[in-house]
Amino acid sequence: MNSDLKAAVLERCRRMEIPLIGIASTDRWENPPFQPWMPEEFYPQSIFPEARSVIVIGLPVHLPVLETTPSIYYHELYKTVNTLLDQYTYRLASFLNDCGYPSVFVPRDGYGSIEVLQKSPIAFFSHRHAALLAGLGTFGVNNTLITPKYGPRVRFGSVLTAADLPPDPMLSDDLCTRCMLCVRACPAGALDERDYPEGLTDKAACAANSAKLARRHISPCGICINVCPVGEDRRHYASKNPDGADLRRRAREHVQKYGGF
Structure with missing residues (x-):
């Protein structure tokens, strides 16, 4: 395996200020950590037959912005993170192509x-499952991937490469606390209390709620990742002001008045 190339990829990510990166070998899709698993047509090697490794990067969704959801503020942050993910993964793929x-x-x-x-x-293709297999997190009841640093407040992008890179270990400890805050808070009633994958999201209900918000220009929803208590980002953004909760509420109400219908 090419350890030197992996080091070069990690350095490239560091220079692009990418905080989360993990690598999975494609054979991990063939030996899934749980059942039911995805059909073979969704495997990386089915999409790009030359693939031997999958590089997954993650960018955080900043918690104070997410706390205003649904809002134009979160809507724009979501678009920005998506754009950066596409740019960074494209640049990483180009770098690897240049390396042969x-x-x-x-x-x-x-x-x-x-x-x-x-x-x-x-x-x-599922970036969430790729991130799981690349050791970046574990699935929660809310059907999102929970990471130690940012909880589920992360968006992922992937690079499929013919390079045989040393894979990162998968996380052994389950990060979901089973607090069920996401289940109770979901405005679409799309979640239940069963563990992933048995308690899969009601995708139709979730998509219908997203469509309603999109018509108001304030999609996506994001409430299930907002309420999740897991993540070092909660301590990072914790207010030391005794009136912090009231100030956050007022900020949220202000933002939600503008930018959408």
Whole structure:
């Protein structure tokens, strides 16, 4: 395995200020950590036959912005993170191609619109599962990948590469606390209390709620990742002001008045 190339990739990510990166070998899709698992057509090597490794990067969703959801503030942050993910993964794939290893980036979303998602709620590649297999987190009841540093407040992007890179170990400890805050807070009633994957999100209900917010220009929802108590970011953003909770509420109410219908 090419340890020197992995070190070069990590340095490239450091220079682009990417805080989360993990690597999974493609054979991990063939030996899944739980069942039911995805069909083979969704494996990275089915999408890019030359793939031997998958590089996954993660960018955080800043908690104070997320706390205003649904809002134009979170809407714009979500778009910004998505754009950066596409740019960074494209640049990483280009770097690997220049090093002589055929590589491609995978866009952060695999669908054209909420309307498309309502009709067919499955993307052609799952970055969340790639991040799980790359050791970046574990699944929670809310069907998102929970990370130690940011909880579920992370967006992921992936690079499929022919380079045989040393994989990172998967996390052994489950990060979800089973507090069920996400289940109770979901405005679409799309979650239940069963563990992943038994308690899969009601994708139709979730997509319908997203479509309603999109018509108001304040999608996505994000409430299930907002209420999750896991993540070092909660301590980072914790207010030392005794009136902090009231100030956050007032800030949220102010932001929600503007920018959408």
